[in-house]
Amino acid sequence: MPAQRSASTRGQLAVRDVSKSFTVNGARIDVLRDVSLEVAAGEFVAILGPSGCGKSTLLRLISGLDRDYRGSISQDGEAITGTGLDRGIVFQEPRLFPWATVWQNVALGLKNAPMSESAKRDSITAHIALVGLDGFAQAYPHQLSGGMAQRAAIARGLVNRPRVLLLDEPFGALDALTRARLQIELQQIWAHEKITMILVTHDVDEAVFLGDRVVVLAPRPGRISDIFDIPAPRPRTRGDDSLIRVRKAVLRTLESDDTSEPIRTATAAEGAA
Ligand code: ADP
Numbered sequence: 001m002p003a004q005r006s007a008s009t010r011g012q013l014a015v016r017d018v019s020k021s022f023t024v025n026g027a028r029i030d031v032l033r034d035v036s037l038e039v040a041a042g043e044f045v046a047i048l049g050p051s052g053c054g055k056s057t058l059l060r061l062i063s064g065l066d067r068d069y070r071g072s073i074s075q076d077g078e079a080i081t082g083t084g085l086d087r088g089i090v091f092q093e094p095r096l097f098p099w100a101t102v103w104q105n106v107a108l109g110l111k112n113a114p115m116s117e118s119a120k121r122d123s124i125t126a127h128i129a130l131v132g133l134d135g136f137a138q139a140y141p142h143q144l145s146g147g148m149a150q151r152a153a154i155a156r157g158l159v160n161r162p163r164v165l166l167l168d169e170p171f172g173a174l175d176a177l178t179r180a181r182l183q184i185e186l187q188q189i190w191a192h193e194k195i196t197m198i199l200v201t202h203d204v205d206e207a208v209f210l211g212d213r214v215v216v217l218a219p220r221p222g223r224i225s226d227i228f229d230i231p232a233p234r235p236r237t238r239g240d241d242s243l244i245r246v247r248k249a250v251l252r253t254l255e256s257d258d259t260s261e262p263i264r265t266a267t268a269a270e271g272a273a
């Protein structure tokens with residue numbers, strides 16, 4: 001592997017006092033309020049919350065896809081000012097180009113990378129193997145199962161050797177058995193790549209199984225209601241006692257968040273900040 005990595009020093013994220021609102025038909029909707037989160041290099045953080053609580057919005061802000069917010073977000077001490085090669089992203093739908101092979105789809109992740117052609121080829125080969133798609137490099141998306149397509153999307157997210165991989169409900173559209181299998185594979189990939197991962201999910205078991213920490217977001221407006229450390233050793237097994245204990249505590253928090261304030265809107269003029 002050509003790239004030297006020192007996982008302990010890069011891939012830190014700092015989200016400080018981030019608030020985000022959208023204006024819909026003249027009314028302001030507060031989607032995130034005062035979210036602050038420090039993520040260590042190489043950490044696996046799961047962000048858990050009910051549908052609509054602002055998880056995707058937060059991940060888009062961290063990715064740099066959306067820069068319209070209050071507060072600050074930085075990676076390794078530098079403000080995130082747009083999307084960058086140092087952050088990969090994987091979405092719920094694999095978003096593969098149907099006319100391109102697995103190889104070509106993964107290669108698209110390297111379009112702007114300052115790497116030699118041979119280093120690119122090595123990284124593509126390595127990451128297709130890492131996600132278990134050896135032998136499918138020349139397959140087209142319609143020839144892949146949902147799980148295989150999502151593996152290809154993960155390979156594309158990693159092929160630049162980013163310091164941070166952001167995953168937005170990557171297994172949400174898969175059947176339960178495939179999802180369980182991909183969770184195990186993702187844990188292995190994370191251990192291998194030694195990078196920071198932020199996984200957004202509404203699946204309690206997935207969050208607790210994968211995260212070093214689980215950040216629970218409460219809805220309307222989205223804000224951090226609690227953060228749980230998951231002390232279970234890795235690689236993890238689903239029956240681990242500490243996982244079961246944390247799962248219960250997380251569920252209690254989610255249930256109490258259910259009674260949070262109703263959606264509050266203000267007119268855009270009133271809310272102008
Ligand atoms: P989650 O990923 O947790 O399901 P989202 O971050 O997608 O939640 O959305 C949070 C809230 O922000 C929702 O109420 C959603 O309707 C609203 N929202 C998201 N994107 C936009 C947008 N571009 N314009 C207006 N409202 C939006």
Ligand code: MG
Pocket residue numbers: 055056057168169
């Ligand atoms: Mg979402």
